[in-house]
C-alpha cells in the first residue's frame with residue numbers, strides 16, 4: 290500500500306497526539322482508555338474531515354476547480370472545515386445545509402459551526418430536511434458552470450474513496466504511534482456517520498494486518514444500514530488502493546444503540562458523556578458525534594464488553610464548535626454569588 294501515489298495537500302497538524310485517559314479509566318474502573326486526538330488537526334478548531342480534505346482538495350486542484358460545493362446538516366463540522374480550507378486555497382465555497390433536526394433554537398441555526406462557516410467567507414444556504422442533497426448540489430453546480438465557474442462537488446462528510454484515503458493514512462499513523470509507545474491496541478472505537486472514517490480505518494488496518502478491530506458507534510442509521518454503507522465504501526476504497534477483497538463483511542461492525550431519537554438530537558447519555566470528559570480529562574467532545582460515541586463506549590464498558598486488562602483507543606473526531614449550537618442542552622449552573 291503506497292499512499293504517496295495519490296495527490297494530497299498538506300494542512301492538517303499530523304500526527305495527532307495519542308494519549309492515555311487515566312482519570313477516566315480509573316473513574317470507570319474498566320479497561321485502559323486512550324484517546325487519538327483528531328480534534329487537534331489544526332484548521333478552524335480541527336476535526337476528522339481535515340484528513341479527508343487533504344486528498345479531496347488535491348483532487349479539486351488537479352481538476353482546476355475554483356469553487357467548492359458541499360453539504361451537511363446545519364451544525365456540520367465537515368462544512369466548517371471545508372469552508373476553512375477553501376478560504377486558505379483562495380477558492381469560493383458554497384455550503385448547503387439540510388435542516389435535519391427542525392430546531393429553531395437561535396444557537397443551533399446561527400452559532401457554532403454556522404457562525405464559523407460564514408466567518409470563513411462561505412456562502413451558506415438552507416434546504417429542508419429530507420431534500421435530495423446530491424441533486425441540490427448538482428443544480429447549484431450547473432448554475433455556477435453557466436456563469437463561467439469551475440465547481441467541484443464534495444459529497445456530505447467528504448465520504449468517497451478519495452476522502453477515505455485520509456483515514457487509511459490515519460491507520461498507518463496510529464499503528465506507527467502504537468509501535469513507538471509500545472502500546473498494544475486491542476480495540477479502536479469512534480463515532481460513525483457518513484462512513485468515510487470507518488471505511489478508511491478498516492481498510493488501512495486490514496491492509497496492514499494489524500489485528501485491531503474497529504467499532505463504529507452510529508449517530509444516524511440503524512445498524513444493518515450503517516454497516517452496509519461502511520462496507521461498501523471500504524470495498525471501493527480497497528479497490529482504489531489496488532487491494533481488492535482485503536476487507537470482509539465481518540470486519541465492519543457498528544453499534545447503533547446510542548442514536549436516541551435521531552441524528553443531531555440530544556440524548557441524556559450524550560450530555561452525561563460530554564460532561565464526564567470535560568470534567569475528568571479536560572477534553573471537549575461534541576453533541577452530535579463524539580458525545581454519542583463516548584456514551585456508547587462508556588455504556589459498553591459498564592456492560593463488560595471489553596476485557597479489564599485491554600487497551601481501548603477512542604478516536605476523537607472533533608466537533609466541539611457544535612457545543613455552542615447546543616448551549617441550552619447541558620443545563621449548567623449559573624453564576625455563583
Ligand SMILES: *Cc1c(COP(=O)(O)O)cnc(C)c1O
Pocket residue numbers: 336337338366367446448480481482483484485486487575578579606607608
Ligand atoms: C463527520 C463526523 C464524524 C463521522 O465521520 P464519518 O466519516 O462521517 O463517518 C464523527 N465525528 C465528528 C465530530 C464529525 O464531524
